Amino acid sequence: MAADNIIVVNILKKESILHMLPKENLLDDVVNNIENNLVKEAMNAGRIPIGYTCSFVPEVLLSVDKLFPLRLHAPNITGTSSADVYMPPVVCSYCRSLLEFGMNGHYDFLGGWVFNFSCQHMNRCADLIQHSVKPKFVHVLDALHSNTENTISWMVDELKILSDKLSSHFNVEINEESLSTAIIKHNEFILIMGEIGDLRKLDNPPITGTEFHKLMIASQVSPKDLLRKTVEALRDDIKKRDGVKDYRARLMILGGILDDPKFIESIEDVGCLVVGDHFCTGSVPGLNIIPEGPHGPLERIARHTMAKPCPRMFDPIDNRLDSVLQTVKEYNVDGVIIEQLKFCDPMNYYGLAMKEYLNDSGIPVLRIDREYRLSGEGQLKTRVQAFIESMGK
Amino acid sequence: MSKGYYAGCDVGSTTTKAVILNSQGIIADSIVPSKTDPEDSANAALDEAIQKVNGLDRIQDLNYLVGTGYGRTQIPFANKNISELSCHAIGAYSCDPKIKSVVDIGGQDLKAISINEDGSLCDFVMNDKCAAGTGKFFEAMSRVFGVELCDFSSLSLEAKKSIPITSQCSVFAESEVLSLIAKKTPPREIALGIQESVANRCHVLLRRIGIREKVAITGGCAKNAGLVAALTKMIKLDIVQLSIDPQLIGAFGAAIFAQRDSKAS
Structure with a gap:
């Protein structure tokens, strides 16, 4: 399916919650299939997908020449029985899900894998993928845990090692010029997505949180250049819509990797609207462009990456707390839902601190432990409904 | 109409x-x-x-x-x-406006609820990922003993000491109880151990929302006098007798x- 053949249709769902496209649409295919139609289209053109697992792996570095990045996800996974042999149930279910899909051959089409030392669970996942999947190309990036001139310098060296390895293994040209071009294209795409994201700040946003989340996931799990026309068409269409008026509360989602749009759909099903998000696979900080600057492209990428507010970083937490509070104000949020993957140690610490900080700032917070794949939809809805009732909404 | x-x-x-x-x-x-x-x-x-x-x-x-x-x-x-x-918050408040904390023990979940001065919901925590500490758990335990739920409660109240039940999972707990019965452990002591195990789960949830007097138990399991006694002992506070059926x-x-x-x- 060509990306620009998509027909943009508005469907009015129950209680005026808008849904943008029919079921058979391209976004659903992209979000629900790792080897989706856009990935196949790119591969048929001779391009090579490189899987990555963490937002600290710079997508632009994997977007040069015939390479394209794919953030690894495990859509509609039903269990992790194979991975459980190697990873106990106290390991985060995202890592276990990736290993399960890897062991079952779902990622065999990838040209290579790039991990980051995100956390101990992901390190273990990287080891086990190498042990059991045996990919032809694997690299583990060592992004340090604080953002200083020294760690940026380290990151530049790390990125250079990775780019050299990619160049030699895949016979691609990675130099200042190709990287600068990749940055420009990346920024252009991010700006289009940002235009859509900014519509959520309106009193009556013309896009729901579920729709926006689908778009965000789609932009990470398919070649951006092939998705771009669709996203531009959607942007133009969404701008013409009437906004959602009858919602009970404006919520923001904060937390860990979230790949299932049904999670946000369940929240919105009880009548609220998710207008903001603050997690690595969401819009903040995902829709920050790589700024211009006096440095070379690798250093610009390194500085942009290391500045991401992530629970894995050991920087003073105040900056991250302030960044969240700023997002709350910018999107006029009534309450925050902190969703965290069970057994995610960085997020456990961060979530607790964040709850106290937001409560002290007068923002109601609901903390939810969850598995990677949505389960217990009814209980989730009960919690969210009770949460907005406790806010008097 | x-x-x-x-x-x-x-x-x-x-x-x-x-x-x-x-x-x-x-x-x-x-x-x-x-x-x-x-x-x-x-x-x-x-x-x-x-x-x-x-x-x-x-x-x-x-x-x-x-x-x-x-x-x-x-x-x-x-x-x-x-x-x-x-609904549990306003219902308990309407029975006694001094009630500030509620434990609702339903058939398949367990909730601790904190109530505002006007009876509205202040805060809550839920344990809904497994049957431990819920009505289903008590049903399974009564089945192991071969008695009705009300007789299970009476049995626990007869005990002078308890045998701790270490398994939180209702399936493992059932297996643990069967082993104890096979070892001829007095059933009333096992029954009290079960009540204390569930009371402990309630206590943990209550602590997460911050226990504020008065405390009430709602839901079908509130009729389990043995559980109410165990929780009363654990939180060291009286549990309010509601004016209507807690269920x-x-x-x-x-x-x-x-x-x-x-x-x-």
Whole structure:
């Protein structure tokens, strides 16, 4: 399916919650299939997908020449029985899900894998993928845990090692010029997505949180250049819509990797609207462009990456707390839902601190432990409904 | 339509409860086993309650109906649905405005609820990922002993000491209890150990919301005197004796909301 053949249709769902496209649409295919139609289209053109697992792996570095990045996800996974042999149930279910899909051959089409030392669970996942999947190309990036001139310098060296390895293994040209071009294209795409994201700040946003989340996931799990026309068409269409008026509360989602749009759909099903998000696979900080600057492209990428507010970083937490509070104000949020993957140690610490900080700032917070794949939809809805009732909404 | 009849219907996982109010207070209630379809459960509970009221013939004669419980969104004839957490909060508050903390032990989940000064929901935590510490858990334990639920409670109250049950999972706990029975451990001591194990889970949830006096237990398991005694001992606070059947508190709260919302509209 060509990306620009998509027909943009508005469907009015129950209680005026808008849904943008029919079921058979391209976004659903992209979000629900790792080897989706856009990935196949790119591969048929001779391009090579490189899987990555963490937002600290710079997508632009994997977007040069015939390479394209794919953030690894495990859509509609039903269990992790194979991975459980190697990873106990106290390991985060995202890592276990990736290993399960890897062991079952779902990622065999990838040209290579790039991990980051995100956390101990992901390190273990990287080891086990190498042990059991045996990919032809694997690299583990060592992004340090604080953002200083020294760690940026380290990151530049790390990125250079990775780019050299990619160049030699895949016979691609990675130099200042190709990287600068990749940055420009990346920024252009991010700006289009940002235009859509900014519509959520309106009193009556013309896009729901579920729709926006689908778009965000789609932009990470398919070649951006092939998705771009669709996203531009959607942007133009969404701008013409009437906004959602009858919602009970404006919520923001904060937390860990979230790949299932049904999670946000369940929240919105009880009548609220998710207008903001603050997690690595969401819009903040995902829709920050790589700024211009006096440095070379690798250093610009390194500085942009290391500045991401992530629970894995050991920087003073105040900056991250302030960044969240700023997002709350910018999107006029009534309450925050902190969703965290069970057994995610960085997020456990961060979530607790964040709850106290937001409560002290007068923002109601609901903390939810969850598995990677949505389960217990009814209980989730009960919690969210009770949460907005406790806010008097 | 008749005047002045407001109802709440709490469609739970195990039982469905209905309460009908008028300006004088509760005039009818019912508790029926839940069916597969929440709509059928609501119909059965409401029909039974309606039959007890002179001048009320059918659900459509109610002035306002609020649905709550896990099946709350599946009651097409309800005017509104409200979460069971808010309903238990207002229901307990209406029994005694000094109640600030509630433990609701339902068929399949366990909740601790903190209540504001006006009876609205302040905060809550839920344990709904497994059957441990819920009505299903007690059903399984009673089955192991081969006694009815009420006899299980009485058995635990006879014990002078308890045998700790270490398994939180109801499946493993059942296996642990069977092993203890096989070792000829006195059943009453095992029964008390089970009550203390569930009381501990309630205590943990209560601590997470911050225990504030007065404390009440709602839901079907509140009728388990052995559990109430174990929790009282653990939290070192008296547990309020509610003025109505604790299993009806959710439906009662929903009926209060129905009365309020009807007047507001």
